[in-house]
Amino acid sequence: MPTPSEHTRLSLEQRLGEHARTAWPQLKQLHVHHRGAFAYVQGELVDGELVKLMRLRYGGTASRWGFALYYASGDRYEDALLPTGSPTGTPEDALDCACWLHLTAPDI
Template sequence: MPTPTEYVRLSLEQQLLEHADTAWPQLAALHIRHRGAFAYVEGRLPGGDTVKLIRLRYLGTASRWGFAPYSAAGARYEDALLPSGSPSGSPAEALDCVCRLHLTALGI
């Protein structure tokens, strides 16, 4: 499994942060951590609570990442399909998908 370079990791973070600022003002902040081929994304809510959102898997290109939303019921990340029907997509597509799920469920 390929691992992203520092440039790719920083690019991912910038893409996600910029997209969250414009598309998801309900989030006060995003926290992104990297481990090997994975990027774990958490959202901070205005009240200070943190919610686990997604695990992205680097597939060898900065524009398409594997998608695994966090399942609170299973307390783990589970590979899934994006609304497009694909198991991978852009970081923005992945963030939009999980924010629709998580923020709607939280009533935000």
Template sequence: MAAIPDSTKTSLAQRLRQHARDQWPQLAALYVRYHGQFAYVEGELAGGDQLPLLRLRYGGSASTWGFGLYLASSGKYENQILPTGLPIGTAQEALDCACALYLNY
């Protein structure tokens, strides 16, 4: 699969940051970096600690993404299925899945 287009990178980061502001006040900031067909999302907590959250996989559409959660036990990302039962969904759904797991402590 081709790399993520620049326009999609921009819109993805904007949508994820807005969603994090609206839904996840535990996050002081959200960072997105890109490599090939992947977007890696990391959150920053109020105390400054950074937390890898998820990896999004671009499949040719800016509206649907595959995703993997970061597993601290292995230091790797593992593909997941969203609570909807689908292996793809919106980036916001993937962020909610990761944040529900890592921030609801």
């Protein structure tokens, strides 16, 4: 599995941060942690609470990443499809999907 370069990791963080600022006002900021081919994304809410959102998997290109949602019920990440039906997509599409689930879905 390829590992993203430092430039790609920084670019990912910048892209996600910019998108979060414009599309998700509930988020104060994003925290992205890298481990090998994976990027783990947490959102910091305006009240300071940290929410695990998703994991992205680098596949060799900075424009398309594998996507996994975080499930608090099992404290795990699980590969998921984006609303497009694809298991890979842009980081922004993945963030929108994860935020829609974690920040706007009603509590069940």
